[in-house]
Amino acid sequence: HARRLDGVDKNIWIEFTQLAADYDVVNLGQGFPDFAPPKFIQDAFGKAVSGGCLMHQYTRAFGHPSLVTILAKFFGQVVGHEINPLDDVLVTVGAYQALFCTFQALVDEGDEVIIIEPFFDCYQPMVKMAGGTPVFVPLRPSGGSNPSSADWVLSAEELASKFTAKTKAIIINTPNNPIGKVYKTEELQVIADLCIQHNVVCISDEVYEWLTYDGAKHVKIASLPGMWERTVTIGSAGKTFSATGWKVGWAMGSSHIMKHLKTVHQNSIYHCPTAAQVAVAAGFQTEYERFGSPESYFKQLPAMLNHKRNKLAACLQSAGLQPTLPEGGYFMIADISSISFDSDDSVSQDEPLDFRFVKWLIKKKGLAAIPVSAFYSAEHSKEFQNYVRFCFTKEDSTLYAAEEILKKWG
Ligand code: PMP
Ligand code: GLN
Numbered sequence: 001h002a003r004r005l006d007g008v009d010k011n012i013w014i015e016f017t018q019l020a021a022d023y024d025v026v027n028l029g030q031g032f033p034d035f036a037p038p039k040f041i042q043d044a045f046g047k048a049v050s051g052g053c054l055m056h057q058y059t060r061a062f063g064h065p066s067l068v069t070i071l072a073k074f075f076g077q078v079v080g081h082e083i084n085p086l087d088d089v090l091v092t093v094g095a096y097q098a099l100f101c102t103f104q105a106l107v108d109e110g111d112e113v114i115i116i117e118p119f120f121d122c123y124q125p126m127v128k129m130a131g132g133t134p135v136f137v138p139l140r141p142s143g144g145s146n147p148s149s150a151d152w153v154l155s156a157e158e159l160a161s162k163f164t165a166k167t168k169a170i171i172i173n174t175p176n177n178p179i180g181k182v183y184k185t186e187e188l189q190v191i192a193d194l195c196i197q198h199n200v201v202c203i204s205d206e207v208y209e210w211l212t213y214d215g216a217k218h219v220k221i222a223s224l225p226g227m228w229e230r231t232v233t234i235g236s237a238g239k240t241f242s243a244t245g246w247k248v249g250w251a252m253g254s255s256h257i258m259k260h261l262k263t264v265h266q267n268s269i270y271h272c273p274t275a276a277q278v279a280v281a282a283g284f285q286t287e288y289e290r291f292g293s294p295e296s297y298f299k300q301l302p303a304m305l306n307h308k309r310n311k312l313a314a315c316l317q318s319a320g321l322q323p324t325l326p327e328g329g330y331f332m333i334a335d336i337s338s339i340s341f342d343s344d345d346s347v348s349q350d351e352p353l354d355f356r357f358v359k360w361l362i363k364k365k366g367l368a369a370i371p372v373s374a375f376y377s378a379e380h381s382k383e384f385q386n387y388v389r390f391c392f393t394k395e396d397s398t399l400y401a402a403e404e405i406l407k408k409w410g
Helices: 012-022 039-049 065-079 094-106 123-129 156-162 185-198 255-266 274-289 297-318 353-365 396-407
Strands: 089-093 112-117 133-138 167-173 201-205 231-236 248-252 322-324 331-335 387-391
Touching (some): 012 353, 065 089, 065 231, 065 248, 089 094, 089 255, 094 231, 094 248, 094 255, 112 123, 123 133, 133 156, 185 201, 231 255, 248 255, 248 274, 274 297
Parallel strands (some): 112 133, 112 167, 167 201, 201 231
Antiparallel strands (some): 231 248, 322 331
16 A cells, blocks of 8 residues: 555544444434434535536536525625635535645645644644644643633744744644634634744644534634734535535635645545535525524524533533533533443453443443544544543434433433
């Protein structure tokens, strides 16, 4: 095999999705809704599919004209910068492919990419496959009796110390997976200042951008002064419209960067499925017309998820699994350090505590979660074995079933 595959063969989603499927579990593991997407977006898909023969054929490589047009219009308003639909937007097969194109396009052998821990796991293998070296900087919890994702902060000095002459890019994720941290403007400004000072590109993974709670506000780093020119912003229709299987995503930024992502895209995927793009375009058109109103799905979804978040937090709390309340996204981490459990003999004692716990939880309790140390580099995962991640974008009946399991704890 090619050397670029060394060390990137293990994958948490492959492992734990299979394990959850092998047992009859209540699944709060992998992040996807177990309820239907809203009717208007389902209807848009149906309409696209029956919209004539061209809906079933190739389309423009970098994104269907209707989708890039509405994405540019919609996000131009949000980011406060004019976005050119043809030059500044690339439609991809999910946010995954947007990330892959970005790293392949920008990172060379020997380049360093700063990754903030804990991070969505694919950043590390993608940087490595591009020939780059990941450089890690941790968010550290400040502690407190009512833990919140806002307690997890970067040290500005520590972050600054990671920027070297080799730094090509930094990747941030807000709202963050797995903690749910929503970066405040002041925190983004520290990152932006360093990017500008060191001439570094910022890759901003904002797939959970509409999901914020308790007044937390999602801010786009590309909207800060001097950042549009050096930021690639990544989004996902899967998260935006609760339709993860559609695999429509996008990258947006200044054309001088985007043209390189397009080179990767045209030589690998070429384009994302036509009908799904047309459906997502119609969804954004609907949202554009009702943006900011109570009918907007971008308001209704977080309102619905806020209830689910509070419910899950209360359940975990009563089972002795101290949750960290997320300000955004649809995951919640919980501290397992006070729980005693008998990990089964088939699981090596060398595995991190959270991996052993989740395997026990799946096999013995019928509840699936994801170990949080999987969101850390091998160097640092040992320091963060005390948390597991639960997904709450689930039917209330699923959350009740989880509650029943948690109530009977021990
Ligand atoms: N980034 C983050 C932070 C995610 O949680 C996900 C979802 N799995 C992705 C990117 C990938 O998104 P998509 O499903 O659109 O490929
Ligand atoms: N992003 C989702 C999660 O964090 C799923 C990722 C995947 O299945 N590859 O759970």
